[in-house]
Structures are given as C-alpha cells and as structure tokens.
Amino acid sequence: MAAWFRKTGADSDGSGDAPEPEGEEALDAPTGQIPGARLSKIIEEADGTGSQAEASEPDVQPVGLAVPDTAVDLDQALADRKALIQLCLYAMDRARSGGVAERLEQGLAAIGVTAMRPDGQRFDPALHEAGGAVPTGDVALEGTVAETEVVGFADRGRLLRAPVVTVYTRR
Template sequence: MSTSHLRLIATVAVIAASALTGAVTGLITATETVSFNSTAAATSFIGAAISGFTVLILLGGRLHPVTTPAAVAAPDTEALAAIDQLNTERRTLINTCIYVRDRATSQAIADKIGAGLQSVGVATVTPVGERFDPTRHEAGGTTPAPDPAHDGLIAVVETAGYTDRAAVLRSPIVTVYRGEGRRA
C-alpha cells in the first residue's frame, strides 16, 4: 500500500469521524422546538475536522507504506552460508556418533549414543520380522526358514540402519529367511 493510499484512507477517516461527530452533536443538542440543532452540528463538524486534519498535518511524513524488510525479501548470503555450515557440522557429528556406536563395546554407551541420536531426529532401523525390501534393506546373507511362512522375512539385523528424519543415512544389513529349494 502506497503512502498516498494511506493518506487518502486517513483523510476519509477524519471526514467520516467529523461528520459523525457533527450529526451526534446536532441530535444531542436538539430542543423541544427543534429536532436537530444544525448550528451545533456544523460547529462540531468543523471542530472535529480541524482537529483531525491537524493530526494528519502533524503526522506529516510519518505515514509510510508497510514494506517487507530487505533481510526478509532477499536472503542474506552470509546467513545461508552459516546454515549450510551448521548442516554440514551436524551431518559430521551424526556420522561420527553412528561410527562410535557401531564399535562401542559397552551396551550402556551404545544406548546413550542411540538416545542422543534419537533426540535429534535420527532413528535406528532394525526391521526384524519385516518382509525384505531391496530398496530399503541390504541383504547380508540368508538362513533357512523354519517355516514356509517366514520365507522372505528378515531374520536378523547384522548392522543397524539409520534415518535422519525422512532421509536414509544407511540401509540396514540383514539376514533373510529363505525357504527350502530357493536360492539367495
């Protein structure tokens, strides 16, 4: 909205307020013989108009259009570079935590690292009992199915997988049940 639009709106508001003030004053000051006191209404209208226009003049150049700050309108390249740097550092920390968790000899330490990863949106993927899907799982080997119904299900997770929110960081490496007579 431009400055001229704002001034026009303010002027119309002053005129409307002045007219309303005049009309109300004319009705309030009516007597038993006169139902509307036009002299009082005119005086009140002129007084309200003068007051309103005086305020507009005093505001002067202060009526400015609402604009979007430049920082919001055009992204700051330094800020974008800082965000990219933070994302790179986050990925490095996550990958390091996964590496250490895979090699931890203490289950308590592995659990603590897992809880920390989970708190920042990294989930551990251990799909035991799910149907093997080569687009989501990596087959590390097969084992005979104890029952024909188990054919194609994941028997064991050899190496856990990880997702960061929706992005796959690493697919789990799994052992898959295979029925009699089927090849891997």
C-alpha cells in the same frame, strides 16, 4: 530435606521466592538444591540473557555482533550436523560398552536420527542389505527379515545407512 523446606518456605521443586538458607539453615539444605530465584540469576549470567553489564571504562563502547549470513550459516550448520552424525555412528559401531552405544543411539534419536532394526518385516532391497539367509519351511516367513546383523539409520526418513539383515529363504 523437609526441614529445610519448612524453614525457608521453598516449594518441593526448589521454585518460589524462598530466601537462600543461611547459618544453621544452610546446614539443613540438601546438597545441590538451589532456590529458583537464585537458579534463574545463575542461568541469566551464564547465557547472557541478563542485563548487560556496564563497560569497564566510561569511554569504551560495547562491541555489537556481526549480522550473520543466514544462508552460509545454515549450510555450515547442516554440514556440521552431518559430520557429527557420522562421527556418532562411527563411535557407536566401535563402543565396547552397551550403555555407551545405547546413549549414543538415544542422543541421535533426540535429533531425528532413528535406528532401523527391521526384524520381522518384509525384506526390501531399497532399504535393507542382505547379509545372509536362513532356510525355513514356513512359506509365510519367506522373504522376511529374520535378524538385524548391523543396525541401520535414517535421518528424518532419509536413509543414512541400510541395516544389514539375515533373510528367511525357502529350503
């Protein structure tokens, strides 16, 4: 990899105005390594931020985009978001792989949906659902969540699903 960078003058992160490797140099180029200038062009072409291409025929005019109704679009986007979150929670509950469930949880957290595991916190019936009780002789533990049986979720502080918990109770 270092040989390719020396030959082309590319930065270690692939940015810079280094030319694309050709001939022998192309063989030294690391797999998947794309110079920054070429990557920018690829992105522009893919997402439409590049210059608009000419019409295929001289007398054909480009079609403009319709002006969106922002209120309707926002309502639809919020409804779609809610449906996707519910679908992700459903899939996470049924995921057989811990890695898949973890990845879904990370994806939800990235959009503001956080998991609730209140182990060690004071039981709050407004936020938690009691699923069981564990007897304790320690008065300090009474009314504290011993274990989370089913993870709960909140969307930016708004409760979506209460966690089902086991609570310490006095013997």
